[in-house]
Amino acid sequence: MAIDAIPPLIAAQMNYLVTHTPFSVKVENMCTGGKNTGLLDRFSLVIPFCLDYIKWDVIYNAVYPLAAPDIIFGPEDENFRPYHALRDASDSKSLKNPLTEWNSRDPTRLFSLVLQLRESYKAYQKKRVEEVDDDRLKFEISTMLSREGIEMSLSSNIDKPEEVKFAVPLLDLDLNKMVAGSTWRHHQKIYLQVIYPVGRKYSSAPSAPRLKLVSSPELKAVFSIDDFRLPAWLDGMCMAEYLPTLEEMLESQIKDAVSFIESRRKLIMALAPLFGRPVEADPVFCRKATFLSSSGVFTFLVHVAIPLQFPKQQPSLMLQSSQHFNSQGLPIKSPVTAEYPWSPRWETSDMADRIFDFIVEECLNFKKYCNESMLQNR
Amino acid sequence: MDDLPIHNIQISGTTLASLLHRFFSSSGDIHGLLFGHVSFSTTTSLSDDLTASSSSAASDGPTLTATITDFLSIPSHFPLPLHHPHNNPSSVLLGWFSGRRKTPLRPSLKDSTNTISLISSTSHSFTPQNSPYPLSLPPSVFLLLTTPFQEQLIHTHEYKAFQYRVSSYSFDPKSLAIINIGPSFRSHYGSFSPISPFPSMSCDLRGLNAMVEDDVEKVESLMGIKRGLKDQKELDLCAEGFEIGRLGKLMGSDASNYTGELEHLYDKMLVKLDSLARLVENSSAKVLEQENHNMKLRYKVAGLE
Numbered sequence: 001m002a003i004d005a006i007p008p009l010i011a012a013q014m015n016y017l018v019t020h021t022p023f024s025v026k027v028e029n030m031c032t033g034g035k036n037t038g039l040l041d042r043f044s045l046v047i048p049f050c051l052d053y054i055k056w057d058v059i060y061n062a063v064y065p066l067a068a069p070d071i072i073f074g075p076e077d078e079n080f081r082p083y084h085a086l087r088d089a090s091d092s093k094s095l096k097n098p099l100t101e102w103n104s105r106d107p108t109r110l111f112s113l114v115l116q117l118r119e120s121y122k123a124y125q126k127k128r129v130e131e132v133d134d135d136r137l138k139f140e141i142s143t144m145l146s147r148e149g150i151e152m153s154l155s156s157n158i159d160k161p162e163e164v165k166f167a168v169p170l171l172d173l174d175l176n177k178m179v180a181g182s183t184w185r186h187h188q189k190i191y192l193q194v195i196y197p198v199g200r201k202y203s204s205a206p207s208a209p210r211l212k213l214v215s216s217p218e219l220k221a222v223f224s225i226d227d228f229r230l231p232a233w234l235d236g237m238c239m240a241e242y243l244p245t246l247e248e249m250l251e252s253q254i255k256d257a258v259s260f261i262e263s264r265r266k267l268i269m270a271l272a273p274l275f276g277r278p279v280e281a282d283p284v285f286c287r288k289a290t291f292l293s294s295s296g297v298f299t300f301l302v303h304v305a306i307p308l309q310f311p312k313q314q315p316s317l318m319l320q321s322s323q324h325f326n327s328q329g330l331p332i333k334s335p336v337t338a339e340y341p342w343s344p345r346w347e348t349s350d351m352a353d354r355i356f357d358f359i360v361e362e363c364l365n366f367k368k369y370c371n372e373s374m375l376q377n378r
Numbered sequence: 379m380d381d382l383p384i385h386n387i388q389i390s391g392t393t394l395a396s397l398l399h400r401f402f403s404s405s406g407d408i409h410g411l412l413f414g415h416v417s418f419s420t421t422t423s424l425s426d427d428l429t430a431s432s433s434s435a436a437s438d439g440p441t442l443t444a445t446i447t448d449f450l451s452i453p454s455h456f457p458l459p460l461h462h463p464h465n466n467p468s469s470v471l472l473g474w475f476s477g478r479r480k481t482p483l484r485p486s487l488k489d490s491t492n493t494i495s496l497i498s499s500t501s502h503s504f505t506p507q508n509s510p511y512p513l514s515l516p517p518s519v520f521l522l523l524t525t526p527f528q529e530q531l532i533h534t535h536e537y538k539a540f541q542y543r544v545s546s547y548s549f550d551p552k553s554l555a556i557i558n559i560g561p562s563f564r565s566h567y568g569s570f571s572p573i574s575p576f577p578s579m580s581c582d583l584r585g586l587n588a589m590v591e592d593d594v595e596k597v598e599s600l601m602g603i604k605r606g607l608k609d610q611k612e613l614d615l616c617a618e619g620f621e622i623g624r625l626g627k628l629m630g631s632d633a634s635n636y637t638g639e640l641e642h643l644y645d646k647m648l649v650k651l652d653s654l655a656r657l658v659e660n661s662s663a664k665v666l667e668q669e670n671h672n673m674k675l676r677y678k679v680a681g682l683e
Contacts, residue, residue, distance in 0.1 A: 031527070033479040035405050042480060059481055063406030064455035064676060070488040072481060079548060081490055099488070 006030070006040045007065045013110035014043070020111055023048045024186060028055075034062050041065070047118060050151040051167045051193050051214050054121070058110070068102030069110065071117065076156060082120040125153040129164050134198050137164055143240040144168070154198075162198040167191045167214075168239070170247055171254070178258050179222055181284045190215045190225065190250065194239065208233040221285040223257040224308055257308065261286055263348070264306045267315070270352035275302065292322075295363045299323060302359055305336075314342040317355070319363065324370035327377045332370050334362075380513050381544045384416065384552065385441040387519060391558040393446055398535055400451050401477035401523050405673070409476040409492075410451035411458060412519055413469040416444045416506040442506060444472055444519055445557075454478070458492065460502070470504040473519030473542075481524050483536050485549045493520055493542045493549075518542045520549060 039062035264286035275291035540549040
């Protein structure tokens with residue numbers, strides 16, 4: 001018997017889950033529940049929820065892999081009982097427990113189970129937040145409800161004061177479609193995280209909530225939320241007033257960011273007649289391109305990294321020799337530099353010319369640098 | 379059905395040890411039923427601190443104590459044997475347990491659905507001993523056993539006892555008191571009844587006058603006699619070697635002279651015990667062989683070779 005193997009039926013369901021969920025799920029702590037077998041049959045799932053993570057333990061039985069798995073929810077969610085509503089006839093949305101009719105041969109089963117459980121977890125947290133006795137929160141919830149896809153949760157840590165967290169999806173734009181040719185697997189989205197401290201007493205001037213912009217990580221290739229400054233929260237404001245301004249600002253900046261892709265593409269295209277066709281280039285976001293160049297017999301690569309703020313910020317350049325290697329056998333590279341003549345107001349072809357002129361000069365220095373370091377290694 | 383809080387859950391050291399052993403030696407996860415009794419006890423706190431004892435007695439009144447004496451375990455991919463006949467009149471179904479390796483010590487989704495279905499079937503509710511008023515309790519005890527994630531830890535097992543409360547739909551953690559034999563635990567045995575049920579074997583030999591009853595009953599009674607004879611044969615097999623006549627010699631005034639007889643009796647018993655042990659050994663080996671075979675078949679089904 002193979003050691004540390006995942007039984008195929010379990011592996012099929014796990015892999016289907018990881019590759020098909022609309023959010024990114026991570027599998028951790030795979031271990032075995034058998035006495036003598038090394039068969040891995042239990043693991044933790046790290047599932048994104050409300051801009052945070054929830055960790056659920058999935059327990060299969062390697063001795064009997066045909067059986068339905070069992071799930072243990074997080075330590076703070078002891079009161080989350082998803083299939084409890086089955087008993088309450090009043091609940092029209094009562095769920096059917098898929099564990100009772102399990103088909104281990106169907107690889108989609110775990111996937112749909114996790115999806116269904118996450119939905120009911122969302123509803124469970126929403127119910128908890130709605131039960132919080134805080135007038136301001138009740139007002140905010142009632143005015144925000146028209147927005148779709150809001151996730152919320154109530155943190156109930158003993159050592160921290162109670163807080164309510166909202167994850168508000170912003171902009172009704174399909175970012176995946178805005179960027180032509182993007183290969184993003186997950187739906188790109190920007191969220192506003194809003195954290196309200198729970199104050200049970202009435203206060204005339206409630207403090208501002210803690211606000212933070214969060215984006216899906218892959219979006220960084222086009223638009224960095226770190227460069228975005230949140231509009232100020234005025235006293236006595238509510239979310240319904242705040243969100244439209246924020247969205248307006250965000251939308252115009254994202255549109256700019258998308259249009260910058262085109263200007264980056266133009267730069268790469270302008271560099272091509274001077275350096276030759278790029279060896280490698282990022283065709284979607286046009287953030288980097290690599291050209292093969294030579295000066296006499298000295299052949300080298302030029303790596304061009306184009307920042308998001310191009311053309312305000314100039315591209316940074318790095319040279320890599322094709323002929324010189326260091327003691328570890330790795331090609332010798334120059335330090336990254338962005339110190340060469342630049343003006344954002346130049347035409348793109350001027351920019352390309354200036355870069356080319358700089359490289360013509362710089363490659364001689366780099367050749368000297370390469371020869372010196374080769375000599376040192378000898 | 380009443381939903382009263384159980385104040386204490388007790389388990390004898392040997393029962394817990396045997397449960398842990400069963401869990402440790404099983405090839406996979408196990409679960410099963412817990413039997414025992416629930417009794418009312420008026421708080422008899424022997425503390426010197428009068429204020430503390432009087433206040434707790436005033437607020438609590440009589441308390442419920444569940445004592446686990448017995449369990450039945452099966453691999454957890456089989457459903458709980460709820461219709462298993464349990465003949466012992468002094469113990470009732472208290473609840474169930476689940477043992478799963480390397481998992482967090484928290485009730486799972488299946489644990490709660492299993493508990494709810496166990497509680498909601500009224501056929502398992504029971505009345506506690508010396509109950510002052512009519513009361514019907516559901517089997518609400520749940521015992522969870524796990525092993526730690528890291529293998530290098532000093533302890534090899536973790537366990538936690540819960541009572542499922544219908545009123546709050548939640549598992550209430552309860553402390554599990556281990557009762558051992560010894561002077562300091564004497565008070566715990568106050569309600570202990572050393573009754574072992576005799577196997578229910580009907581060996582009622584009907585008198586000869588049964589023969590003269592009418593024809594319809596004749597066949598029936600003949601069958602009865604046949605069964606009776608068979609039972610008698612089995613009993614004789616058990617008593618082989620020491621007939622009633624010989625047993626009679628052990629009683630009366632001159633019993634002291636028959637030490638030889640007594641020793642012979644014990645010898646015979648030892649021989650029987652020995653052969654019984656061998657029988658058990660052989661059958662265990664067969665069971666193990668069958669289990670290994672089943673395991674291979676299961677792996678085949680699961681696509682592993």
